[in-house]
Amino acid sequence: MLTLPVRCQRVSCQLLASSSTSPLVQTRSYATQPKKGQIVKQASQGFKGKKNTPPGQMESAKKDKKMMAFQPLPVSQLPHPLFESDRPDSLTLQSFHPEMLTRVVESQALKFPHNDNDPFRIFGLPRNILVEFRLLSKPCSVIRSVTIDAINKLDAASEKNSKESRVVFTGPQGCGKSFLLLQALQYCNARDWLVLYIPRATNLVNSTTAHTYDMRTRTYLQPIFAYQTLQRFLKVNTPRLEQLRTQTGIEIERRHPVPPGTPLVELINIGLKDQGHAPTVLDAVLEEIGKQTIFPVLLAVDDFQALYCKSHYRDQHFSAIKSYHLSMPRLLLEYASGRKSFARGAVFGALSMSNTTFPLPVELREALSLEYDRPYGQYVKRQQELVEYAHGLERLAVPSSLSVSEAASVFEVWMKDRAVPSKPNDELFLTKYSEASGNARAFVWKGLLSSMSA
C-alpha cells in the first residue's frame, strides 16, 4: 500500500520503501494538499527513522478546497424579508437536450441537467465557471452559433477516428471557450459517448500532485492523478463501460496479466485498488476504449496550453521537467497529436489565455496559426517534440464578442436570478455591452455584477 506523508508547511522529502510499487518513491510532500481537518505537525526527524504515518488518504487532486468564497447561503438561513426567499424562481429555462440543439435555439439559455453522475459534478469544473455556477440558481449556459458549429463537428466526428477530429478552441480571454467545452461535454454525455474531462490541465503540471520516476517507462508517473481520473471516469461512464470488454491481454507490473474478455470495469477496479497501478491501467483502459467502435469517445481538456509548457516540477538537477516526461500530460498529448487515437471520437481542447504561469507557447501558436503577441523569429527555439505533438491540431475560433441576442440572453439569466445590483433596463444592457465590447466575461463580471447605478 503506498503510504503518503501528510505535512503542513514543511518541506520534507522522504524516501519510502514500498513493496507494491517501484522501490524508490520520491514524493515532494509540500506539493500535496493537506487533508482538511488533519494537519499534522512534524517533529524533527533526527535518527528516529521511518515514522508511522496515517494510511494513504485520497488526494483531492481535482476538488479545490480553497474555493470557500462564493458559497451561497442556504435559503433557510435567509429569513429577512429583504432576501425575498419566498418569491418564486423566475428563471425558467428549458433543459439542455441534445435533440433540440439546432440553429433555432441559438442565443437561448438552457439549463444543464442535474444527474447523479453528471460529468460536471464528478470531473469538476474550471475555477471561473465553478464560481459562476455557485452564484447562479441553476447551472445554465447560452447556446451560441459557435456551439452549433462545435456540435456539428462532434456529430461528424462520431463516425470518424479521433485522429481526424482534434479541435482546439481559441479566442481572446473571456470569450467563452471553457463554456463551449462544457456544452460539448454535456452534449456528448447525453448522446451516450464515453467522456473524459480534465477541467484544469494546469494541475497536471504545476507540481501539486505527486510524481514518481518509473524505470520501465522512463517517465515520471503521476499515480494519484491517474487514480482520481480512473475513479471519476468510471463513475460518469459506468452504464457504458459495463458493456465493454478488453480485446487483448494487458500486462501490469507485479501482477499477473489481465486476460482478454475482461470487463473494463474490472480492469479499472484493479487500478483503483492500488494507486501504483493506476497510470498503467489508465493507459490500458484508454487504449481499449480506443479500439472499440460501440461508443464514441470524447477527451476534453481545458487549459490545453498547459500541456505544452514546461512543468513546475524539478528534477534532481533542479531543471524543469518537460511536460511530455510526465505520464498524464504525455497521455493527453499523445491523443491530442494523433499518435494514439480512438476508433470513434474526438479530442477537444480549450486554451486559457488568462493564465500567466502557463502562457501559450510558440509551438502551439504556430500549429494553430494564431497571431503572435510578440516578435518570434527563426532564432527563437521551438522544441521539436512539442512541434510534433502540436501537429495537425484544428482550430475553432470562438468569436471575441457575443452577438446582441446572445448577450441579451445572458443579461436575462442574471437579471431573472436577481443578481444584477443596478436597475436592469436596456440602458444598463447597452452600456455594459459597449463597455465590454461584447466580451462575455467582461460583460458579466466587470459589467453587470460589479457596478451599481441608479
Added chain:
Amino acid sequence: MLTSVLRRPQGLSKFYSSQTRPFVPPASLNSFDFRQRQREKPRPTTPTFYTARPEFYDQLSSLESALQYAKTALTTCHLLPLPQFAREALPPRVNAWVDKRELGLKLRSTLTTSRYRRVVLVLNELETYRSIAEKAGIMELQEGIRGITELFERADAATMLARGKAKPVKLDEYGRSYTLGKRKTSSARVWIVPVQQPPVDKSTASQSIPAVTEADSALTALLNPNSSSKSNEAVSVAQILVNNTPLSTYFPIPADRARVIHPIKLAGLLGAYNIFAIVRGGGTSGQSGALAHGIAKGLVAHEPSATTILRKAKLLRRDPRMVERKKPGLAKARKRYAWVKR
C-alpha cells in the same frame, strides 16, 4: 468781379459812401476787355481744401453725412432714441475694423491715432444703427449701411471675432466628425460616425404586420412586466476602437471604461455612433478622460440637442486640473517635511 466792384460797389445799399472813390463813367469802361482773370489756383472743389488733410476730412464728412442720414431715417421710423431695454436687447457686437495703416491707405492719408479713433467712432455708430435696422427689419437701410461698413471691415473679421470661441465642428463627406479631447497630459483624436443600419430586407407584404405586433407586444410588456417577449427589432451596437483595439482590451479597469461611455450614455446615444480614437500621452485615467472629452465634443457635433446635458455634466469642458508643481521647502506640491520642534 472787378467790373461789378467798379459798377456797383458790393454791399453798398446806401446812397452815401463812407469811402471816397474816383468816379468812373461806365461808358468809358466798355472799351476795356475785362476778361475773367484766370485763377492761378483752381477753385477748391470741396470745403475741406483748406484743412490739413482734405481727403481724410472728405471721407470723414461723407461718413458723418451717411451717419446723419441713417439717424434721420431711423428717427422717422421712431426707432431712435432707443430705450435702454431695447438697446440692451440688441446683440452685442464686437467690431473688427481695419487697423490704422490699412485705414490710412483706404482714406489715402496717413492717420494718427486720434484721427483713427474718430473714424472708428463714426463706424461704430453706423454699425449700431445697422444692427437696429436689422433687428427692426428695415432691410434697405441695413443693406445700405452694410455697403459702407463692409468697406472698412477687416478681411479676417470672422476669425478675429471667433477668437476664443470654439470652432464649430464640421462633418466630412462621409459624415464623420473629428474632435480633440484633452485631460492632464493626454490627448485624444476622436472620429465619430453614425452606425449604418442594415437595409431592411423584409418583403412589403410583411411590412404592415410587424407594426401591429409591435404595439401588441409593447402593450403586453406593460401589462405583464414579468413576461419576456422578444421583439424582432435589430439592436444596433456601437463599436469603440481605441488605438485600433477594442475598448475593453485597451482599458481593463471598469472605471475607465465607464468614464468613456458616460457621455454617450447621458446623451442617450448608446449604439448610435461608432467611435475610432487615437490617444497619446499620460496614463490610463488621463487617456480615458481625454477620450470622454473628445467623444462629448463629437456627439455635440452630430446631435446639438445633447449640448445642454453634456454641458451640465461638465463633459464639454476641458478639465483644467494638471499636476501641481513641487515647491522649494516642501517635499511635494503640498506635502511638508516633518515638523521638528528644535
